[in-house]
Amino acid sequence: MRGLNFFVKAWQGVARRLVADCSVWLAALLLAASIPAQAAAPAKLLVVGDSLSAEYGLARGSGWVALLSERLAREKLAIEVVNASISGDTTAGGRSRLPALLKTHAPKVVVIELGGNDALRGLPLAQTRDNLAAMVRSAQATGAKVMLAGIQVPPNYGRQYTEDFAKSFEDVAKAERIALVPFLLKGVGDRPDAENWFQGDRIHPLAKAHPLIVDNVWPTLRPLIQASLR
Structure with a gap:
């Protein structure tokens, strides 16, 4: 009988410990259930441009990048626009800034709008093309979809230079197989x-x-945005 009592008491101790352990686990589960789940971070669209995208000379919120955000909201496309454009920036500047921007924002879509200041400074077209191509490849390496926005210079730059400059964007887009808007200021300039x-x-x-x-x-x-959100 003494052995039986010992056996019973031992199992009673085990049972109490099991109940205590279960109570701890139950409390943890209830606490976890009471904490609202954090919303997933929104997908991001990164614009890397110059003054044409940085609202130079305009009231805040009236530039095309801000208007793009409004259109995305109307179209119910859940992507946040990050405008990393800087007035006066060149393709070299954009190339140097891009890695940190990609790391910080992890964008799904990248829009590159640079090159106009290269022309204003008379920089070699080969350098402009190389910088643009490097930016495209850097963005693509992160899995982002890329769109290049082309720009054109006035005729007073000379016919040959004007044509070669415009073609630089086409060449990069074709070589890197990315989307291209040939002339950002079409219907304006x-x-x-x-x-x-x-x-x-x-x-x-x-x-x-x-x-x-x-x-x-x-x-x-x-289409790039829609594809990135699938």
Whole structure:
């Protein structure tokens, strides 16, 4: 009988420990259930550009990148736009900044709008192409989809240079197999009354031109965004 009592008491101790352990686990589960799940970080679209994208001379929120954010909201495309554009930036500057931007934001889509300041400074076209291609490859290496926004220079740069500069964007887009908007300022810089659509410097578009810029970008950019969100 003494042995039986010892056996019973031993099992009672085990049972108490099991109940205590279960109580701890149950409390932990209840606590976890009471903590709201953190929302997943939104997908991001990164714009790396110059003054054309940095709202130079414009009221805040009236540039094409801000208007793009508004259109994405209307279209219910859940992607956050990060505008990393800097007035005066060149392709070399964008190339040096891009790795940190990719690491910080981990974008699903990258828009590269650079090159105009290269032309203004008379930089070699080969250098511009090399910088653009390097940026594209860096973004692609992270899995991001890339769109290149081309720009054109005025005819006073000379016909050959003007043509070669515009073709630089086409060459990079073709070589790297990425989406291209051939001329970001189509319908603005090439219209008969273009002088009425630019600020006094005749380089930076007025606010009224920026909805047209979004229209230029949208048909090419939207499929990339949709594909990145699948």
